[in-house]
Amino acid sequence: MSAYQTIRARLAVRSFKPDPVPDGVVDKILRAGRWAPSSRNSQPWHMIVVRDRRTLAELASLTPSGGFIADAPLAIAVAMDGARRAEFDAGRLIENMVLAAWDEGVGTCMVGAFDGAKVKALLGIPESMELVTVMPYGYPTEEAATKTKLRKPLAQIAHLERFGRSWEG
Amino acid sequence: MSAYQTIRARLAVRSFKPDPVPDGVVDKILRAGRWAPSSRNSQPWHMIVVRDRRTLAELASLTPSGGFIADAPLAIAVAMDGARRAEFDAGRLIENMVLAAWDEGVGTCMVGAFDGAKVKALLGIPESMELVTVMPYGYPTEEAATKTKLRKPLAQIAHLERFGRSWEG
Numbered sequence: 001m002s003a004y005q006t007i008r009a010r011l012a013v014r015s016f017k018p019d020p021v022p023d024g025v026v027d028k029i030l031r032a033g034r035w036a037p038s039s040r041n042s043q044p045w046h047m048i049v050v051r052d053r054r055t056l057a058e059l060a061s062l063t064p065s066g067g068f069i070a071d072a073p074l075a076i077a078v079a080m081d082g083a084r085r086a087e088f089d090a091g092r093l094i095e096n097m098v099l100a101a102w103d104e105g106v107g108t109c110m111v112g113a114f115d116g117a118k119v120k121a122l123l124g125i126p127e128s129m130e131l132v133t134v135m136p137y138g139y140p141t142e143e144a145a146t147k148t149k150l151r152k153p154l155a156q157i158a159h160l161e162r163f164g165r166s167w168e169g
Numbered sequence: 170m171s172a173y174q175t176i177r178a179r180l181a182v183r184s185f186k187p188d189p190v191p192d193g194v195v196d197k198i199l200r201a202g203r204w205a206p207s208s209r210n211s212q213p214w215h216m217i218v219v220r221d222r223r224t225l226a227e228l229a230s231l232t233p234s235g236g237f238i239a240d241a242p243l244a245i246a247v248a249m250d251g252a253r254r255a256e257f258d259a260g261r262l263i264e265n266m267v268l269a270a271w272d273e274g275v276g277t278c279m280v281g282a283f284d285g286a287k288v289k290a291l292l293g294i295p296e297s298m299e300l301v302t303v304m305p306y307g308y309p310t311e312e313a314a315t316k317t318k319l320r321k322p323l324a325q326i327a328h329l330e331r332f333g334r335s336w337e338g
Contacts, residue, residue: 007201030327032176034320036302043321049327049336052205056171079332085281088301091260094206097172099172099268110206112254117216124332132257143201151203158199159217163248163293167199167218 006099009120011147013107014068016138020051025104029076029137034091034101045093047166048123050075055122060135062118072136075121077114079129090132107140114156175268180316182276185236185307189220190243194273198306200244203267205262207301213252214262217292219303227318228303235280242304248290248298259301276309296336 001009003095012041030047038044043112050056059077060070078094080086098108116131158167170178170284178270199216228246229239234280238244247263249255255308270277283330285300327336 001171003170003172003272004197004201006172007204007265007269010204010206011175012206013182017271025332027174027323027336030323032173034323035176035179035318037179037181037267039279043326046326046328046332047336048330048332050330052330055330078246082206085256087254087256091257091262092264093260095261095264096176100176103172106262126332127283149204150210151302152194152197156281157203157212157215159215161217161219161221161224163215163217163295167196167216 001103002129003099006103007067008023010099010102011107011145011149012109013140013144015141015144016072016107016111017138018073021137023105024042028104029101032096033093035064036096038089039094040086042083044086044089046079046081046083046129048077049127050077058122062115063111063113065113066134066136069111069134069136071124072138075134075138077125077134078124078132078134079130081127086130086132094133096167101137102165105139107136108135108137143146170272172268177270179268179271180276180314180318181278182262182309182313184214184310185241187259188308189241190275190306190330194275195243197273198266198270200261201265205265207258207261208253211252212304213250215248215250215298217246217294219246219292227291228288231284232280233280234282235303238280238303238305241307243306244303245306246292246294246303247301248294249301250298251291255299255301263302270305270306274308276304276313277304277306280304
């Protein structure tokens with residue numbers, strides 16, 4: 001699949017088969033993050049791979065919206081270290097990881113809310129760093145792999161030369 | 170190229186050939202953005218395509234670090250509208266656009282600093298919206314297409330189960 005095809009096809013996945021994600025695939029996801037652009041190439045990020053079942057269950061208990069982490073074979077935490085634009089750079093890092101994962105048949109889903117202090121303590125992340133997310137990864141169940149992706153029409157969000165003059169494409 | 174190969178190969182490009190970027194390619198870049206994930210699928214973004222030479226020159230004059238916009242055949246401004254996580258979602262949107270562009274042979278580069286009020290006035294972007302960036306797009310010059318991409322070793326940024334225990338891959 002080309003990058004565009006992957007971008008087009010990718011779905012948010014919240015239910016996973018129990019099959020483990022092999023080291024080689026995890027490595028590719030991490031490397032895709034590593035190649036992301038960042039402000040002044042500062043690469044202000046850390047990725048923590050979690051596969052220990054007890055840790056996954058504890059992580060699931062530290063988020064109001066990501067309980068499904070407990071049922072995933074893998075999660076990857078992302079923390080930013082002294083970043084000038086932490087959220088923006090994290091978005092670019094994570095999008096790379098998500099797309100590389102999808103290319104390998106692996107799905108994931110952003111989880112936005114955590115008890116950050118407890119997650120950092122659990123994973124040994126220095127207090128000074130900013131926890132962005134812990135995202136579960138795994139092979140999607142049949143149902144999760146066949147959803148429809150809804151988006152606004154392009155004409156509503158794309159403009160030509162000036163805001164309000166619609167891009168017709 | 171697969172998504173990973175595109176992610177691996179992509180370079181930041183600051184010097185462009187004069188050749189225009191065809192409508193079909195611009196459309197693909199915009200669509201790649203449109204398919205990005207966002208907080209609660211809110212899609213809180215707008216993209217403004219600029220090809221008018223005078224507008225490009227004015228945009229270049231409104232950034233201390235992006236003067237090269239004046240020499241690009243195309244720029245795309247991104248503004249966020251009432252986003253819960255504007256910077257994070259913008260990072261995901263823009264990474265999709267950047268990768269889809271690269272797949273078509275088109276390069277770009279993040280430009281971080283702008284006189285936002287003046288850019289919004291110039292492009293008619295409502296005051297209430299948040300300007301994230303205006304990025305130039307175009308076909309890279311020979312020199313721009315053959316740079317080396319430097320990154321920290323993976324072992325320095327990837328950890329296994331706990332921060333500080335290096336992922337060996």
